[in-house]
Amino acid sequence: MKVKNLDFSDDPILLAPMAGVTDVGFRALASSFGADATVTEMLSARAMAHNPKKTEFLTLTTGEEKIKIAQVFGHEEDYMAKAVASPLLEKFDMFDINMGCPAPKIVKNGEGSALMDNLPLASKLITAVKNSTTKPVSVKFRKGKSTENYVEFGRMCQDCGADFVTFHARTVEQGYSGKADYEAIASLKAKLSIPVLGNGDVVDFASLQKMKETGVDGVMVGRGSMGRPWLFAQLKQNDIQIDKYKTVEKHIEILRQHFDENWLKLYIRKHFLWYACDIPLSTELRLKLATCNDIDECLALLKNALN
Ligand SMILES: Cc1cc2nc3c(=O)[nH]c(=O)nc-3n(C[C@H](O)[C@H](O)[C@H](O)COP(=O)(O)O)c2cc1C
Structure with missing residues (x-):
């Protein structure tokens, strides 16, 4: 998968953004085991403007990461535009916009997955971000909030110039329960001309194959990698020696450099x-x-x- 100047591999596997999990150390470990790209924890565009110090520790990176993606969220065009132009995010290769977070404190502000019920605002936010950066921009979203409008939503992202989308095929109401709907992923992939990354329930080689059957251009892996950053090597069937203890030790070593x-x-x-x-x-x-x-x-x- 090629996105503007960024060359993801042919069958890219990305580390999903996970608040409280994908810290600088974890992203470095996932990369060392073969993750083609990593995404930061979600970053509040508003917090970045008013309290950049608070966001700074979420944006730490190491030389280990291949393609570095910063994920931003917000509901105001000017803050979103400023966030991706902020010096704090200069070192990132591209940006992702969070339009899938189901957390009530995010939704009540009209951010994250609330935007799936507000296409006019969602499109303004994507356009504002696109106009504020020359780097690629992707959007991550779910099946829908009050209706399953993921195809309409995906088309809107495409029309606004999103360079790819990541589809977590669960409704907002589902949270993380039930199974991700791979038929929905195949259906979205068939309808969009921009690349579609599939997300949800990839935890081993067998589930990766099932996800690939949907025809997606790449896969994003979240919970399956928690406590198992070496999963990326297993998914890619990379023939490398995995020393689990040394991996944990390295995680601590990186975090100790900063915290x-x-x-x-x-x-x-x-x-x-x-x-x-x-x-x-x-x-x-x-x-x-x-x-x-x-x-x-x-x-x-x-x-x-x-x-
Ligand atoms: C603890 C946790 C934190 C998460 N934080 C974010 C986030 O900051 N941004 C986001 O877009 N998704 C977030 N997610 C959702 C994941 O990126 C992913 O879409 C979801 O877990 C489904 O993929 P999986 O089945 O591979 O875990 C989070 C998920 C978990 C479990």
Whole structure:
């Protein structure tokens, strides 16, 4: 897949944006295992204008990432236009607009998935972003909010100049429950002329094949990679040695370069639990990870368990 000057691979697999998950370390790990592109956690266009410091830590990158995508959200054209022109996002290769987030605090502001019920505003926002940057712009959305209007919505994105779309084939109401609708993905792919990336429930090679049968131009992988950034190597059937412990160690090493140890101790707990998800651990040891007070102690615990 080629998008303007950006050469994604022939069968690109991207790391999906996940707030609270796809931090700078995790994006670097996913890239090292073969993710063709990574997307930041969603960035508020408004926050970027008023409190750029707060956004800065979400926009950290490493040399490891191949194609770097910053995802922005908002409901105001001027803020969205300013966000993609902001020096904070200069190092990113392209931008994605979040039009699928179902979180009530986002929806109540008319942002994220609320825009699927407001095509006139959604089109103004895409146009404002397109007019503010020469870099490619994509849009990520769902099946629909009050109606399943994903084809109409996809066409609107295309007409506004979106360079590709990513389709998470669940309704807003579904949240993350039920199964992603691969027939809907095939149907959207057949109707648009811009590339369509499929998203939802790709967790292993078999589910990747099912997704590919929809004819999509690429695939975005989210939850399946939590605690398993090496999934990208497995999906691509890259013949590389996977050292799970070294991977966790590298995650911590990158985060320690940027974050204070006290903040990190709290933040890393969920990642530790995801990393430990597939390994037999006593309740006592799992609790230690969940309440991490000493990162090195938890690392030692994982070293014994992962090897
Ligand atoms: C914890 C979490 C955070 C998420 N944050 C974002 C986000 O910031 N922006 C976005 O567009 N989607 C977000 N998503 C949705 C994912 O990008 C993806 O569309 C969804 O999880 C379905 O893909 P999957 O089945 O591969 O996980 C989030 C999902 C999860 C589980």
